[in-house]
Amino acid sequence: MMTLKVNGRDHQVDAEADTPLLYVLRDDLALNAAKFGCGLGQCGACTVIVDGKAVLSCVTPLLLLEGKQVTTLEGLGSIETPAPIQRAFIEEQAAQCGYCIAGMMMRAQALLQRNAKPTDDEIRAEMEPHLCRCGTHMRILRAIRRAAHLMQTADASTVQRSAQ
Amino acid sequence: MMTGRIVGGAVAALVVAGMAVAFAIAWRPSIAAIDAPAPQTFDAALVRRGRDLASIGNCSTCHTMRSGKDFAGGLPVPTPFGTIYSSNITPDAETGIGRWPEAAFRRALRSGVDRSGRHLYPTFPYDHFTKVNDEDDRALYAYLMTRQPVRAPAYANQLSFPFDQRFVVAGWKLLFLHGGTYQPDSTKSAEWNRGAYLVEGLAHCGACHTPRNALGAERASAQFAGGEADNWSAYAINAQSRAPVPWDADALFVYLRQGWHPDHGVARGPMAEVVSNLSDVPDSDIRAIATYMAGVFGPPTPDRKRRSDDVLAQVKSSSAPALPVSAAGAAIYQAACAACHESGRRLPYGGVNLALSSALSVPDARNAANTILSGIRPVEGERGPIMPGFAASMNNAQIAALLDYLRARFSSQLPWAGLEQTVADARHAQIVFLQTSPGPNNTPADASQRDKP
Numbered sequence: 001m002m003t004l005k006v007n008g009r010d011h012q013v014d015a016e017a018d019t020p021l022l023y024v025l026r027d028d029l030a031l032n033a034a035k036f037g038c039g040l041g042q043c044g045a046c047t048v049i050v051d052g053k054a055v056l057s058c059v060t061p062l063l064l065l066e067g068k069q070v071t072t073l074e075g076l077g078s079i080e081t082p083a084p085i086q087r088a089f090i091e092e093q094a095a096q097c098g099y100c101i102a103g104m105m106m107r108a109q110a111l112l113q114r115n116a117k118p119t120d121d122e123i124r125a126e127m128e129p130h131l132c133r134c135g136t137h138m139r140i141l142r143a144i145r146r147a148a149h150l151m152q153t154a155d156a157s158t159v160q161r162s163a164q
Numbered sequence: 165m166m167t168g169r170i171v172g173g174a175v176a177a178l179v180v181a182g183m184a185v186a187f188a189i190a191w192r193p194s195i196a197a198i199d200a201p202a203p204q205t206f207d208a209a210l211v212r213r214g215r216d217l218a219s220i221g222n223c224s225t226c227h228t229m230r231s232g233k234d235f236a237g238g239l240p241v242p243t244p245f246g247t248i249y250s251s252n253i254t255p256d257a258e259t260g261i262g263r264w265p266e267a268a269f270r271r272a273l274r275s276g277v278d279r280s281g282r283h284l285y286p287t288f289p290y291d292h293f294t295k296v297n298d299e300d301d302r303a304l305y306a307y308l309m310t311r312q313p314v315r316a317p318a319y320a321n322q323l324s325f326p327f328d329q330r331f332v333v334a335g336w337k338l339l340f341l342h343g344g345t346y347q348p349d350s351t352k353s354a355e356w357n358r359g360a361y362l363v364e365g366l367a368h369c370g371a372c373h374t375p376r377n378a379l380g381a382e383r384a385s386a387q388f389a390g391g392e393a394d395n396w397s398a399y400a401i402n403a404q405s406r407a408p409v410p411w412d413a414d415a416l417f418v419y420l421r422q423g424w425h426p427d428h429g430v431a432r433g434p435m436a437e438v439v440s441n442l443s444d445v446p447d448s449d450i451r452a453i454a455t456y457m458a459g460v461f462g463p464p465t466p467d468r469k470r471r472s473d474d475v476l477a478q479v480k481s482s483s484a485p486a487l488p489v490s491a492a493g494a495a496i497y498q499a500a501c502a503a504c505h506e507s508g509r510r511l512p513y514g515g516v517n518l519a520l521s522s523a524l525s526v527p528d529a530r531n532a533a534n535t536i537l538s539g540i541r542p543v544e545g546e547r548g549p550i551m552p553g554f555a556a557s558m559n560n561a562q563i564a565a566l567l568d569y570l571r572a573r574f575s576s577q578l579p580w581a582g583l584e585q586t587v588a589d590a591r592h593a594q595i596v597f598l599q600t601s602p603g604p605n606n607t608p609a610d611a612s613q614r615d616k617p
Binding site: 040041042050054061121125 | 495496498499503539542550551552553554556
């Protein structure tokens with residue numbers, strides 16, 4: 001039994017120390033935004049934020065999360081009140097099949113929390129670990145730029161809500 | 165009074181004579197500029213050969229910066245004397261080598277002097293390139309002069325006095341630059357000689373794999389005893405190698421050809437760039453390098469051979485011994501690493517069994533730390549090993565505990581000291597490296613692409 005802090009709440013989790021965070025999020029906590037893609041930390045679909053950094057949850061065992069804050073896409077906003085990053089992805093229609101998008105948004109969120117005005121080169125370098133087979137890359141890049149803009153303007157209040 | 169004047173005069177004469185000698189040693193004439201030759205004036209076959217040679221010389225790695233244009237320079241190279249920026253070697257007339265005649269290019273490779281007569285810093289490894297023959301210099305010149313010209317002015321080096329004075333380099337050369345192209349050893353095979361010519365010359369393996377003295381020159385008495393490159397340790401590649409399984413010519417060939425070997429693991433860091441560049445080069449040259457280097461490693465002693473057999477047997481049975489070491493490290497290994505590294509699948513489908521890892525047997529923990537932090541990137545279009553990096557999910561204490569455990573379990577060496585600092589430094593260096601190094605190399609792996617200039 002260990003305590004896992006997810007989206008600002010403590011959860012008592014009954015799982016082995018080597019269980020990947022992704023399994024716990026999806027199977028035990030019903031947080032299904034993070035996706036199982038490759039299971040090898042190579043595609044980015046499972047990305048969540050841990051203590052402000054983008055982390056591949058499929059290769060991160062519970063053992064490493066003692067005392068750390070996990071944020072998933074559900075922790076950023078909801079359908080009713082989307083966070084700036086979510087609004088930006090919707091407004092740019094950046095998803096096609098959508099499987100990679102939750103991971104993309106989480107890494108972009110971590111980037112924008114660290115660097116409010118990234119250059120295009122910085123965005124591309126940061127997003128490089130993420131695969132998208134539909135090919136919506138250009139829309140994703142636009143959405144990240146839009147999110148950066150949104151966060152600096154009207155919606156700044158919602159940005160840091162739970163993604164520490 | 166009189167004596168004083170005589171002494172004073174003698175001192176003055178000595179100073180003047182000394183300056184004249186220093187000037188004679190340091191001064192090099194300028195070579196007249198030419199109008200940049202048109203690319204079509206170069207023979208296509210020569211350009212193609214130059215391309216292979218430039219790959220062997222690993223030229224693009226230093227002369228290209230991250231997200232910069234090929235060969236346009238600007239890469240900061242940290243040295244103990246300050247930071248030196250690589251130069252633009254595209255044929256741009258103003259900022260590159262477009263107006264250099266072949267004689268000036270050859271002089272730069274042979275003796276480290278640019279067209280205008282300035283001494284070049286030995287970060288440019290002309291102590292090796294001086295061994296390259298005229299024919300290959302010509303091919304390299306043809307290749308570089310037919311690249312896309314890029315306007316990219318040089319960055320100013322950041323060196324402290326006296327190292328910012330280029331005449332100082334002339335003194336360095338007196339001590340450490342031994343000119344003369346490679347002379348074959350008639351008692352050895354043609355393949356061995358080809359390998360020696362490439363390794364000692366253009367490939368400049370010793371530039372990283374040989375330790376350097378206080379003046380930054382390779383220590384001839386410790387050739388290939390291990391050095392460093394870009395915050396990675398470059399392993400000893402002679403009889404002092406700590407590789408759990410001794411290297412032989414076949415293993416070296418496979419490793420240099422594909423970038424990994426099941427009994428040795430994966431080329432990482434700067435060596436990954438070397439093998440990526442080598443993917444352009446014909447098998448025969450890789451084979452020659454492997455043959456020569458196998459001789460440098462020498463045959464394993466009976467003791468090493470026995471230990472190697474033990475390790476290989478242990479890898480097959482893969483039973484974990486109980487160890488009274490860092491419990492935290494053991495738990496992290498079991499949870500985060502063992503699933504791949506003890507899968508029983510050989511590279512590239514599983515992680516290498518860490519009992520085979522040189523990184524855990526060498527005195528320097530940096531390579532192991534770097535690999536845990538950044539993982540191993542996939543090479544586009546190739547069936548190769550991969551590993552996720554753990555920089556974001558493990559903190560320094562966790563990585564230090566893991567390294568401590570790995571060292572105890574998988575090597576017969578004493579524990580590493582100061583691991584948390586090593587990891588902290590590696591984390592910092594990695595961030596700097598990612599900001600400045602060339603992006604991932606997507607050299608075509610398809611052999612049919614290799615003869616295209």
